[in-house]
Amino acid sequence: MNEALTDSVLTGLPGVTDWQLLRGSGQDTLLVTGPPPATRETAGPGPDDDARAASRAADDGDAAVRGTDPTALPALMRQLDETALLTMARVLDRTRLFRDGGWPRTDEVLQALAVAPRHAWIVRRWLRTLTAEGRLDQDTATSRYHSLEAPDRGDHARALRELDTACRGLGYPASMTRFFRAAAERLPLLLQDRASLQEVLFPDGETSTAQGNYRDSIPSRWANHAAASLIAGECRRRTAPTPLRVLEAGAGVGGTTGTVLEALGDTPVDYLFTDVSPFFLRVARDVFGDRPGLRHALFDIQADPLAQGFEAGSQDVVLAANVLHNARHTGRSLAALRELLAPDGLLVLVESCQEHYQALTSMYLLMSPAPDEQGWFTDLRAGQDRVFLTAQEWTQQLDAAGFDPLPVLPHGTHPLAAAAGQRVVAGRVRAHGARPDPGRVSAALADRLPPAVPLPRVHAVDDIIRTTLPTGASR
Template sequence: MTGPLTGPGLDGLPGVTDWQLLPGDPRDTLLVAGGPPAARGDAAPGPDAVRAEADGDAAVLGTDLAALPAAMRRLDETAMLTMARVLDRTRLFRDGGRATTEEVLAALAAAPRHAWIVRRWLRTLAAENRLTTDPATGRHHALRVPDRRDHARALRELDGACRDLGYPPAMTRFFRAAAERLPLLLRDGASLQEVLFPDGGTDTARGNYRDSAPSRWANHAAASLVAGEARRRAADRPLRVLEAGAGVGGTTGTVLEALGDTPVDYLFTDVSPFFLRTARDAFGGHPGLRPALFDIQADPLAQGFEAGSQDVVLAANVLHNARHTGRCLAALRELLAPGGLLVVIESCEEHYQALTSMYLLMSPAADERGWFTDLRQGQDRVFLTAGEWTRQLDAAGFDPLPVLPPDGHPLAGAAGQRVIAGRVRPHDGRPDPARVRAALAGRLPAGAPLPRVHAVDHIIRTDTPTGATR
């Protein structure tokens, strides 16, 4: 725990029966909970969820969904060959060599922020019987290395796998370019942004987030849920939508199309001005769309957004970046009006291909003091499972809706892209953050910074030293 607050100093806060203090920069965050809600909402599929699944299926008509698992496996196999080739170049594993993880990191000259990726490589190759790890010594040996021709053949065969998944040719070029530059990327001698956005263009990234079969399904299902919310809401004012981390607009266009001529006040937000300029070019003529800067890591109210000001918050492929999922979800819930809807698109299965490409975008910044402080801390992973997302939504004060596509659907496990939604749960026993902040102000030394305060329905415990919990 940082700052002047201590456990005893947090006792007796108004309406608070449980709390968790999360260290942060520049301010700590205090999550507070009161009594449990009277009842949880029913997560059975309603008509909007049924329609969303049908709309997702319609978006991928003509795609051989049965071929997707094999296509994903070909991408993963190519990624593992790439990992093995890069590790072999260190010469640590030749002639019976045995190396520790730290020796591998040193030989690769990997930037400290990317060390987690290399650790994942070693665990992945061991799990796939392409590397042996001695549990007693922690040393790795017996690396199975493909010859140059096998690796080159696998890279050529990426075209077919990407076509089966619905990726445009630009994504194949991206995967190849990332593989070729991987040693340099690990050292931070080059930036993956330069590969993903060549010459400042967004076609490659848009192909990843819009054009693939899993993305098309998820985007259309999410758009269907947003359109369903428009039908639920009164027609006397525009539907208020905030899209967080909208990026290249891979989901935005599908949502706007689904809304049709529905009057909308649509906030297209991102942490980067680069994407706001892209939004003006792509969607600037759409009535009601406004670009705005928004950082999901920071307090929305401190960024000028009003509590209860949105009917829908949409977040496609961005919330995995939240350093603490519970804090982020609680903050987004405060933006929503009573009964408001949160719609999230997230990858809930991790694929090896990302370990040689997109994961390099997800490492902590070089100057960042910490990384994940929630259940992912110390696990070298980015994505939550669908079940973990549902529990996080429930704890933050949402009634979770059924995850889409449902288990058993051909796309549920093939690519792992899921639509996770929740509706703001009414709960009179939730502590009032303003009252809690006022009480804290009287307990802290003069000039001491007040923490962010977010109310949740219950605290999710983790076995980590990062957050002090009651």
């Protein structure tokens, strides 16, 4: 932590009317904003054109899942969630803390399960979730839990066997059912970090299970085709003869990549497939081969893109599918991605915007902080034991970071929006002449600080979203 970055040093920086200092175990970050413009300029195609593009994307999403019954999805999702509730209760009951009238505290539950500290938030979510579902009671005076409604072994085993029906209805492959079952069976070991969920999700390095989750399921198919439609639309409106420049951040197993590349067809593109892991770059080379215009690079969304060798204003589109919820501070990551985009560039996100209990017994284990990580989320999620933002929160974050948000897809009354919560959130880079120049701000800080003091990374935003953060996370 850079103790030299005091209020007196940060006050009065050129063009800065407000700021937020984000402390980190590595480099600190300074978000700066200037005076609001008298009028908003339009650098892109305009809100009407973007609204039409969003409507076309929704139609393309619907076409991708035609032949399925979206009204059946809520009941299928609930079946997955019901099985997860039984799994949570079963694991908690095996501690014996709730038997014979036991009233344990949260810390006693964590100790009995020998939960690794980085996964403690998951068990805290279990306790709150079971309470909200009427499967557990909490005494408000003592914060102790009691009266756990635990399934017997046969009921739990039967629920796990019946997962296959729900998974098939949702479009998951059989490997996804096996994954859910294996995660439930190994859950105590996974919570203790004595087993790895990566080994369950990628057995022997195979990616078919993850692809089934991010590519083949009905919610993912809809979202991927809608996102691809938005990106393909950028080609149609372009007049420049140069290839469309697309950077996909955190591309993973390429569950969205294939759909986007198919939608782009023979359009000349410079498509940069990136991920923080070399493993996924190797997978992409195997899956997509030597497709013209496809390149690969390492990219960490937590770190400054410019410091990783990426150029400001170098992309027409940035795509981030099922990855940006991992950003430790949403506003910082959005501001950094905006700097990579051209003045009228488009950001397209695919995000889960509501929680499903099944993730609390499986995929959430991949979202815990790293074993050596000193902090976790420092934005509006700080101290809340949650990962996902709502659609409204994403829209607010985009606006504050300097994007004009497009309509969130699917719209709120669509069956898929209520059933799955998988949404496409997009924004157009907003022109803003009064936004502070990060280079000038950094130069001013260099003049104010001793030479040996490291400078923070600086990102300009249009607004600062204030949150109550852990001590030392911000000013």
